[in-house]
Amino acid sequence: EAGVTQFPSHSVIEKGQTVTLRCDPISGHDNLYWYRRVMGKEIKFLLHFVKESKQDESGMPNNRFLAERTGGTYSTLKVQPAELEDSGVYFCASSQDYRANTQYFGPGTRLTVL
Amino acid sequence: GENVEQHPSTLSVQEGDSAVIKCTYSDSASNYFPWYKQELGKRPQLIIDIRSNVGEKKDQRIAVTLNKTAKHFSLHITETQPEDSAVYFCAAVYGGATNKLIFGTGTLLAVQP
Numbered sequence: 001e002a003g004v005t006q007f008p009s010h011s012v013i014e015k016g017q018t019v020t021l022r023c024d025p026i027s028g029h030d031n032l033y034w035y036r037r038v039m040g041k042e043i044k045f046l047l048h049f050v051k052e053s054k055q056d057e058s059g060m061p062n063n064r065f066l067a068e069r070t071g072g073t074y075s076t077l078k079v080q081p082a083e084l085e086d087s088g089v090y091f092c093a094s095s096q097d098y099r100a101n102t103q104y105f106g107p108g109t110r111l112t113v114l
Numbered sequence: 115g116e117n118v119e120q121h122p123s124t125l126s127v128q129e130g131d132s133a134v135i136k137c138t139y140s141d142s143a144s145n146y147f148p149w150y151k152q153e154l155g156k157r158p159q160l161i162i163d164i165r166s167n168v169g170e171k172k173d174q175r176i177a178v179t180l181n182k183t184a185k186h187f188s189l190h191i192t193e194t195q196p197e198d199s200a201v202y203f204c205a206a207v208y209g210g211a212t213n214k215l216i217f218g219t220g221t222l223l224a225v226q227p
Contacts, residue, residue, distance in 0.1 A: 043217040056212040107157040
């Protein structure tokens with residue numbers, strides 16, 4: 001069984017530019033989560049999809065962040081325009097059923113905003 | 115509020131010694147507590163988890179204990195090996211329809227050969 005995959009692994013952009021991160025969950029997992037780790041700090045929740053619907057987006061920092069999951073398969077997280085404080089590692093995780101709790105993480109995308 | 119505190123932030127042990135990492139959570143409704151290990155440049159890997167109806171769980175050299183009254187849970191690694199060196203994150207799930215994970219700040223464990 002393939003794990004959660006994320007693309008790209010690294011992205012370096014300038015302040016004001018746009019970046020789109022992609023996550024492919026484990027096949028059959030309806031639940032998809034986005035998290036972010038800013039350097040040296042904890043991994044923080046951003047949002048949760050159940051299939052194509054946003055279940056909880058309470059962790060999204062501001063309206064420069066837009067997440068989508070069209071068709072309930074892969075998800076994208078777009079940052080527009082990027083700011084310096086958006087730098088960090090963005091993780092995606094998936095779980096089969098939210099009641100099962102177990103979340104499997106992707107390798108992350110390291111975003112650097114210059 | 116939603117908060118998980120984790121200590122220590124760094125831990126250095128000699129190979130063969132034991133390592134203990136402690137976490138405290140704030141929401142008494144939390145019922146699931148996973149531990150993730152993240153090696154340098156790799157994804158966080160679930161190594162063990164515990165649910166609130168259990169006080170202790172073991173898997174070979176790794177064990178987790180949970181004290182619901184005190185809202186504490188701990189990771190115990192015995193007979194540490196150099197390959198145990200990594201950052202360890204504790205987390206607590208905040209329930210409802212989301213079950214989002216609230217993470218501690220991580221512990222950098224270094225096992226000296």
